[in-house]
Amino acid sequence: MEKAIFVLNGPNLNLLGTREPEIYGTDTLADVEAACTALATSLGMKLVFRQSNSEGQLIDWLQEARDHGAGVLLNAGALTHTSLAIYDAIKAMTIPVIEVHLSNPLRREAFRHHSYVGMAATGTIAGFGLHSYVLGLEALAKKLSVKS
Numbered sequence: 001m002e003k004a005i006f007v008l009n010g011p012n013l014n015l016l017g018t019r020e021p022e023i024y025g026t027d028t029l030a031d032v033e034a035a036c037t038a039l040a041t042s043l044g045m046k047l048v049f050r051q052s053n054s055e056g057q058l059i060d061w062l063q064e065a066r067d068h069g070a071g072v073l074l075n076a077g078a079l080t081h082t083s084l085a086i087y088d089a090i091k092a093m094t095i096p097v098i099e100v101h102l103s104n105p106l107r108r109e110a111f112r113h114h115s116y117v118g119m120a121a122t123g124t125i126a127g128f129g130l131h132s133y134v135l136g137l138e139a140l141a142k143k144l145s146v147k148s
């Protein structure tokens with residue numbers, strides 16, 4: 001069976017589109033999922049799209065992707081900046097993991113400038129709203145098409 005790309009979203013991203021549009025835009029998480037699904041279909045990739053407010057759930061899904069997935073797009077929300085456990089989970093993976101953010105954390109508060117996810121990820125795309133996910137999926141598709 002074809003391995004899927006896992007798009008994993010962390011805490012509070014279910015609230016997307018309901019407040020702070022000047023930072024996160026007006027798209028909802030359902031809009032993000034629809035854009036990812038449309039692109040994955042056109043690229044011939046299978047997609048799994050999930051969101052959880054729980055750190056442990058995200059780690060369980062990263063481990064599932066490690067065993068059964070082709071690659072991961074991860075927006076860990078605020079856990080990006082705090083979770084050594086997510087860092088360890090990514091370090092235990094051999095498939096590509098792309099860190100994505102709607103906003104550009106480096107333009108924001110100092111506490112958002114450090115990323116445990118970024119320290120372990122294959123690469124990072126940030127600051128393009130919903131389009132960060134599209135760019136991340138395209139980067140994954142490119143990475144996965146290159147045989148090494």
Ligand code: CA2
Nearest residue numbers: 012013015016019024077078101102103
């Ligand atoms: O820019 C991103 O994608 C973030 O991962 C979003 C996180 C933030 O803590 C990171 O520093 C950067 C926040 C997710 C919560 O998003 C909401 C959006 C709209 C309304 C409420 C929450």
